[in-house]
Amino acid sequence: MSFYDSILAGLSLVGNVDAFLSLFIGIVVGVIGGAIPGLSATMAVALTLPFTFPMQPINGILLLLGVYKGGIFGGSIPAILIKTPGTPASSATILDGYPLAEKGQAGKALGMALWASCTADVVSNLSLILFAGWLASFALNFGPPEFFALIFFSLTIIAGVSGDSLLRGALAAMAGLILATVGLDLVYGTNRFTFGDSNLMGGLNFIAVLIGLFAIPEVIAMAWDPTGHLGKARSLGKSWVTFREYKDSFFSIIRGSMIGVILGSIPGIGAAPSAFLSYSEARRTSKNKANFGKGEIEGVAAAEAGNNGVAGATLIPLLALGVPGDVITAIIIGAFMIHGLQPGPMMFVLNVDIIYGLFIGLIVSSVMLFAVGSVAIRAFRYVADVPKRILMPAVLVLCIYGVFAVNNNMFDVGVMFVMGWLGYVMNRTRIPAAPFLIAFILGPLLEDNFRQSMLMSGGDMAVFVRGPITWAFWTFSLIALVAIYKSVRAPKTP
Amino acid sequence: MDKVPFKGLNRWLGVFTLLFSAFFAFYAIPNWVYSPSNIRNIVLSPTFWPYVLAGISALAGVALIITKQPPETDPDGPESADVGLRPYLRLIVMALIMGLTMYLLPRLGMVWTTMLTFVVTAFFFGTRYRIAAVVCAVLIPLILYTFFAHVAGVAIPQGNFVRLP
Numbered sequence A: 001m002s003f004y005d006s007i008l009a010g011l012s013l014v015g016n017v018d019a020f021l022s023l024f025i026g027i028v029v030g031v032i033g034g035a036i037p038g039l040s041a042t043m044a045v046a047l048t049l050p051f052t053f054p055m056q057p058i059n060g061i062l063l064l065l066g067v068y069k070g071g072i073f074g075g076s077i078p079a080i081l082i083k084t085p086g087t088p089a090s091s092a093t094i095l096d097g098y099p100l101a102e103k104g105q106a107g108k109a110l111g112m113a114l115w116a117s118c119t120a121d122v123v124s125n126l127s128l129i130l131f132a133g134w135l136a137s138f139a140l141n142f143g144p145p146e147f148f149a150l151i152f153f154s155l156t157i158i159a160g161v162s163g164d165s166l167l168r169g170a171l172a173a174m175a176g177l178i179l180a181t182v183g184l185d186l187v188y189g190t191n192r193f194t195f196g197d198s199n200l201m202g203g204l205n206f207i208a209v210l211i212g213l214f215a216i217p218e219v220i221a222m223a224w225d226p227t228g229h230l231g232k233a234r235s236l237g238k239s240w241v242t243f244r245e246y247k248d249s250f251f252s253i254i255r256g257s258m259i260g261v262i263l264g265s266i267p268g269i270g271a272a273p274s275a276f277l278s279y280s281e282a283r284r285t286s287k288n289k290a291n292f293g294k295g296e297i298e299g300v301a302a303a304e305a306g307n308n309g310v311a312g313a314t315l316i317p318l319l320a321l322g323v324p325g326d327v328i329t330a331i332i333i334g335a336f337m338i339h340g341l342q343p344g345p346m347m348f349v350l351n352v353d354i355i356y357g358l359f360i361g362l363i364v365s366s367v368m369l370f371a372v373g374s375v376a377i378r379a380f381r382y383v384a385d386v387p388k389r390i391l392m393p394a395v396l397v398l399c400i401y402g403v404f405a406v407n408n409n410m411f412d413v414g415v416m417f418v419m420g421w422l423g424y425v426m427n428r429t430r431i432p433a434a435p436f437l438i439a440f441i442l443g444p445l446l447e448d449n450f451r452q453s454m455l456m457s458g459g460d461m462a463v464f465v466r467g468p469i470t471w472a473f474w475t476f477s478l479i480a481l482v483a484i485y486k487s488v489r490a491p492k493t494p
Numbered sequence B: 001m002d003k004v005p006f007k008g009l010n011r012w013l014g015v016f017t018l019l020f021s022a023f024f025a026f027y028a029i030p031n032w033v034y035s036p037s038n039i040r041n042i043v044l045s046p047t048f049w050p051y052v053l054a055g056i057s058a059l060a061g062v063a064l065i066i067t068k069q070p071p072e073t074d075p076d077g078p079e080s081a082d083v084g085l086r087p088y089l090r091l092i093v094m095a096l097i098m099g100l101t102m103y104l105l106p107r108l109g110m111v112w113t114t115m116l117t118f119v120v121t122a123f124f125f126g127t128r129y130r131i132a133a134v135v136c137a138v139l140i141p142l143i144l145y146t147f148f149a150h151v152a153g154v155a156i157p158q159g160n161f162v163r164l165p
Helices: A003-014 A017-035 A040-052 A057-074 A076-082 A088-102 A106-140 A144-161 A166-179 A206-214 A216-224 A243-248 A250-265 A271-285 A297-313 A315-321 A327-338 A352-385 A388-407 A410-428 A433-457 A461-465 A468-489 B009-032 B048-066 B086-108 B110-124 B130-151
Strands: none
Touching (some): A003 A017, A003 A057, A017 A040, A017 A057, A017 A076, A017 A352, A040 A057, A040 A327, A057 A076, A057 A106, A057 A327, A057 A352, A076 A088, A076 A106, A076 A352, A088 A106, A088 A206, A088 A271, A088 A297, A088 A433, A106 A243, A106 A250, A106 A297, A106 A315, A106 A352, A144 A433, A144 A461, A166 A433, A166 B009, A166 B048, A206 A216, A206 A410, A206 A433, A216 A388, A216 A410, A216 B086, A243 A250, A243 A297, A250 A271, A250 A297, A250 A315, A271 A297, A297 A315, A315 A327, A315 A352, A388 A410, A388 B130, A410 A433, A410 B086, A433 A461, A461 A468, B009 B048
């Protein structure tokens, strides 16, 4: 079947109202789900899955993909307005989005988030269509040593989110890595820092740690100074980003999209590290480097491009290899199977109409995301106008429900409170929370791949330089470390 | 958010990190990490990774102590010299509210507890919109309960007294 025939076959499948309505509803549900802190895009996709059972396969899958894409964008809304990321992927958006909201430019930050998200979405979808097979076969060559080298390289991005002090950033990262060791040992299954409590055996719940670290300190800070926010500009201000600002950030958006595409096509990395890496690179190369972390619009653009660039790319290993790239695509692969479809190389032969139908649907989804996102910004932005002394108790209650709902576990609520106090102490002592979170995400992956490599090689360290992929990542790491060293040594301009 | 003064901060953090690393390496890992006795290769032991982290943390602590702290600017403006005792008392009250919430959640149920938490926290923060706070304290937990219990299928704890449909 030629490329032209494949497109026509795809069009015949999705060229109807039902398919586009499913996609539209999915995006609306996703944006709402992503915008509610603690609900997350993952949970929104999981909750939507049962609704796809009676639907046509293509409509059901488009519905889920809409939720996924809407959810990733929706997470940026509370991240900017109330410093509470709706999804882990939006954590990096807080760094500059919230300071902009504090300056009374929430509308501009949200507008840039939408533009960057949709641009990255288009780039990611085009990459999926153009490079699916090639990138997937590249990722297939990855074994534990390659993953270890890749994750080690990813940890160097901590330098970009450490703020004024790299050492305090490193300290936060060590704390995150140490906290990630809690739970059953990955190889022998023995207890590590579980104190005999079965709740700790699976490690600390990521959502509880995330919400605790980013949302609860704001509530505690309110207790420290309940009137501190009065008089501070927190209105939406200018409601839309200018084309010039979009043009100035365009290079960061495209670079972030490409970072998202590359990291998204490698299973297991996810959107949060991509957002942080994109943000870090934008900060490193920006003319306004000093303004990053204080309300730089380019920072919002880079973070949102990084996390949305992942959305299409995670479907590359899913469709081409049948390998889910992250938790959400793991849920989506379940939807394929429920409908009797087996993602993988054979699907490109047996179900080419569905593959191309999805491609068409994904391209349309970028336009729909822009339309729904524009309305969502106007609807959700009024959160910024809610009196903070009512908003903060509401955030507290929302966090309690959201964290409990992840595992139906009251213990997670306790973890969230404890992490909240830790986050507050870190804020007071100027220890950045972002390196802590990145290390907490990457820590188990780093250890797991290190030990698997050691098991494979019988303890021979040479396994970590066994091929060109590992060499490439070690070289990237070295370049990054040299760049970090140079930036630390360079005299700071007053 | 008020922060501790810059001067000497890195040194204090370094000292704390060194002490924590020592505690982690010499007490926490030996007592709270269980390792099978028949492991031949040390790098495969469950204790290996925590020891590596303890070592790197100690190095970070030393670096924090010996590295000259560069001058930093506080984006929040100059630190208030004397904040008095009241903010610390408010932090203690906030901790009590959270602790009480954890205590009441399984007993009263999530809806009633979060209603109380909302109203107590809003009044503690000194909201000027008291009626709105009470209305929100009732409505928000009810809406969340309806969504999570009846749409998402989450088993929201109901408590021992008044059960919701």
